Each structure stands twice: as structure tokens, then as C-alpha cells.
Amino acid sequence: MxxxxxxxxxxxxxxxxxxxxxxxxxxxxxxxxxxxxxxxxxxxxxxxxxxxxxxxxxxxxxxxxxxxxxxxxxxxxxxxxxxxxxxxxxxxxxxxxxxxxxxxxxxxxxxxxxxxxxxxxxxxxxxxxxxxxxxxxxxxxxxxxxxxxxxxxxxxxxxxxxxxxxxxxxxxxxVAPRFHPRSEEQLRIRLAAHQLQMHSYYLCLGTLEPRKNLDLAIAAYLTLPDRIRHRMPLLIIGARGWRQEQLTKIPHRAQAHGQIRLLGYEDENCVAELLAGAHALLFPSRYEGFGLPVLEAMASGTPVIASDCGAIPEVAEKAALYMDPDDIDGCRSQMLALLNDDSLQATLREQGQQRARQFxxxxxxxxxxxxxxxxxxx
The missing domain is CATH 3.40.50.2000 (Glycogen Phosphorylase B;)
Incomplete structure (x- = not known):
């Protein structure tokens, strides 16, 4: 054919x-x-x-x-x-x-x-x-x-x-083969290049446009205690989209101190490695027909905090933590819950990999x- x-x-x-x-x-x-x-x-x-x-x-x-x-x-x-x-x-x-x-x-x-x-x-x-x-x-x-x-x-x-x-x-x-769990040693060069520690940063992944709701992730992150933000930066990776200038409203102090980092568009290997090393993927999108980054994070053994919208719950099922895309406090609560519970982290990593193997x-x-x-x- x-x-x-x-x-x-x-x-x-x-x-x-x-x-x-x-x-x-x-x-x-x-x-x-x-x-x-x-x-x-x-x-x-x-x-x-x-x-x-x-x-x-x-x-x-x-x-x-x-x-x-x-x-x-x-x-x-x-x-x-x-x-x-x-x-x-x-x-x-x-x-x-x-x-x-x-x-x-x-x-x-x-x-x-x-x-x-x-x-x-x-x-x-x-x-x-x-x-x-x-x-x-x-x-x-x-x-x-x-x-x-x-x-x-x-x-x-x-x-x-x-x-x-x-x-x-x-x-x-x-999910592409490049998305899989990696050891700290495997990520040593990539993490060092960005001055990061294994499992000690949050990651947002997606085109910089209003639908992805990255402003909420930023707002929730900024409500975390300064001591947490000091050791757990927020990385935002994505190509420039329509009306992406909204993200320039990030407080100068947060950027100057390296707490929020706009990395822009990165090649696929960089994305896969940084995703595998992240503490969690923050994915507050208001609407998704699938939500591929959620699947890629789960395959990488990275916990996911995502909005309960669109097809995301259909894809992740019980292998993610959910939040209302308009609830800054709800996002913050899920971030703190994951940060303070090693058992929850381990469970989400395992459940995420199990779920990802079905795709x-x-x-x-x-x-x-x-x-x-x-x-x-x-």
C-alpha cells in the first residue's frame, strides 16, 4: 500500500x-x-x-x-x-x-x-x-x-x-525511546552545564502560549518559601508561541537569583535529559487533546503535577497529581505535598512508568x- x-x-x-x-x-x-x-x-x-x-x-x-x-x-x-x-x-x-x-x-x-x-x-x-x-x-x-x-x-x-x-x-x-529513567551519573554533564542538582528543580515543558497556562505555574512557584525556591529552581522550556510576551512579567529578582529560568527552545536530547532529572513536571495546561509531555515525563520516571483538564486524566489516570488550572493555591499544595513525601514521589515514579509502558x-x-x-x- x-x-x-x-x-x-x-x-x-x-x-x-x-x-x-x-x-x-x-x-x-x-x-x-x-x-x-x-x-x-x-x-x-x-x-x-x-x-x-x-x-x-x-x-x-x-x-x-x-x-x-x-x-x-x-x-x-x-x-x-x-x-x-x-x-x-x-x-x-x-x-x-x-x-x-x-x-x-x-x-x-x-x-x-x-x-x-x-x-x-x-x-x-x-x-x-x-x-x-x-x-x-x-x-x-x-x-x-x-x-x-x-x-x-x-x-x-x-x-x-x-x-x-x-x-x-x-x-x-x-513515547520515544529517548524518554527513560536515568541515573545521576548519566545526567552529570547536562546538570552541571545548567548548574542543577538531580531531582532538585521543577520543569515546565511546552510552547510559550496562553493555553499552556504557564503563568499559573510561575505564580504558584513564587508562593513557595524562599528557602525552597533557592534550592529548587523552576525551568521553563519551550518555543516562542503566540502572545508569549506575557511571560516577561516574571519578577526580576526571581530571574536574577536563578530561581526561574526561561531556557527557550532546546533540542530533543536536552529536553529528555532535563526531564529525567527533574523533581516534577508542572503541566497546568487548560486544554489538551492528549498531553504528550505528561506521557514523556512518566516514561522518564518523573512525577507529574497536571491540570485535571481535557485528555490529561485519560492519559495519566492515577499516575499523576491533579490541580484545577485556575487554582494557584491548589498547585502550590500539590508541589509541597510531593516535596515533603518521599513515599509519594516513589509511588508516582513507579506508577508513571507502568502507565507509560501501555503506550x-x-x-x-x-x-x-x-x-x-x-x-x-x-
Missing amino acids: RVALDVSILHAPRTGIGEYALQLGRALQKSPELELALFDGLRWRDDFPAAPQPGYGKLSQAVKAILPNAYRVRRQLMQRRFDSGAKRLRPQVYHQPSLWPLRFDGPTVMTLHDLTHVHYPETQPSDRLRAIEHYLPTALQQASRILVDSQFIADEVTLHYGVPRSKLQIAPLG SWERCAQITVDTYRTAGHF
Whole structure:
């Protein structure tokens, strides 16, 4: 079965959907049933883009500032390149793993990761929101099958868009091999480079945008006693997102003393190592269709303090501590509870690893292959 897989999102800084496209694509390449043809938005290729393009985000912003209809113009260009290659390669199924597909004469599979644009439209740039509202309803209607990451999203898609449940297929995400428990010695170089001690810092991981609710994590952290903040800094790792300037309101004193550290976008190995060495992952997101960092933290043997929203409880079940995303005191209480209870730490580390073992990219890929087969009636 020859499948066209769109990997254009891999040109952008790697976030959750980019990780999905890459890890799923690699797992699909191992399937003896498939022959993958990769489309990167400009050309067809046999391999995945090796790394995000430098300045990709800045270039996109510059183009959108000059060209009001940048999304539509870019799609028109992509469509021409896609059509040219599709005529030559003749794929039997086309899969778009990041929102709305291009036009294709054969069976189309798309992945819908969340409905952020519906519930939190204010967290989306206006041009992107207009594009989603323009393309997505038609894409959902025309797609042969729709993959979703969780039961939570399947229910939302049916409720909001009226998509028949029979058209949806839940394919839970997996966790990459780089996320696993590590010893202090294994992390010695990385921790020393950041002047950190093993299990003696909190970590926030995610794109710097309002939906991730990082302001609450910062506010809760700042309520901790100074003696705790002095020895337990808060690290924030993530690419710049829309309205990320909100995070510049961090008190100067906290940054000057190294208590709160904005590391920006870090490469995947740095993220995996710092996640494995953290005391806890703070994940107060207001809305998630899956919550991949939660799974990655659990696989790394790192306790998770997360909001009780969206699909997060479905993914973590009893292997995390939960909080209301609007409750600063609740977040602080969970941080203190974990800090003061060695037994709770050990339990969450063990339960998290057990839960994470139930997810894999191989399983996600097999469900996806089955969905291709169903979509194409093979």
C-alpha cells in the first residue's frame, strides 16, 4: 500500500504535533505493508527533514505581515507541488497528520489532535483561526477516516461537528525511546552545564502560549518559601508561541537569583535529559487533546503535577497529581505535598512508568495502518 504522508510540519520548531508526525512516520516506515512517500510542503522525498529550518517561525510571521492571505497562498503553492508529485507517485492513500488535508482524488486520512480553536479561540492568532474555520469543516466532511489521539477528542469532534463515530479512530500517541529513567551519573554533564542538582528543580515543558497556562505555574512557584525556591529552581522550556510576551512579567529578582529560568527552545536530547532529572513536571495546561509531555515525563520516571483538564486524566489516570488550572493555591499544595513525601514521589515514579509502558508508537502506527486499509477498502 503506497501512502503519501505530509511531513511539512517538521520544518517548524518541534512541538507535540511535530513529534507525532516524526515518530509515527518512523514507525510506519517499519511496516512491511507500506511504502511511504513523504511530502514536505515543497517537494517529495524519501527521508524526513533532519531538523527544523532556522528562522522558520520568523519567516512565516514576516510573510503573514506582508501578505494578508498568506495561509491561502501557501496552500495553493503546496497544492501545486503536491499534485505534481502525486501524479508521478500515484499514492493509494493520503494522510495529513496536522489538521487540514490538501485535495486528493483518493482516500484521505487526517489527524485532528484537539479543538483548541473552538474552546479557546482567543489563544489563536486571528489569521490562523480564520484559516481553521475556513478549511476544517470541509476537511472533516471529505476525509475518509479521521484519527484522534484520545476518547476525549473523539467525543468532542462528534459533539461539535456532528462527525459520525464510525468515521473516527482513536490512535493514542506513543513515547520515544529517548524518554527513560536515568541515573545521576548519566545526567552529570547536562546538570552541571545548567548548574542543577538531580531531582532538585521543577520543569515546565511546552510552547510559550496562553493555553499552556504557564503563568499559573510561575505564580504558584513564587508562593513557595524562599528557602525552597533557592534550592529548587523552576525551568521553563519551550518555543516562542503566540502572545508569549506575557511571560516577561516574571519578577526580576526571581530571574536574577536563578530561581526561574526561561531556557527557550532546546533540542530533543536536552529536553529528555532535563526531564529525567527533574523533581516534577508542572503541566497546568487548560486544554489538551492528549498531553504528550505528561506521557514523556512518566516514561522518564518523573512525577507529574497536571491540570485535571481535557485528555490529561485519560492519559495519566492515577499516575499523576491533579490541580484545577485556575487554582494557584491548589498547585502550590500539590508541589509541597510531593516535596515533603518521599513515599509519594516513589509511588508516582513507579506508577508513571507502568502507565507509560501501555503506550507506544508501534501501536499507534499499527492502528494507523489499519485505518489506511479501512479508508482505502484494501
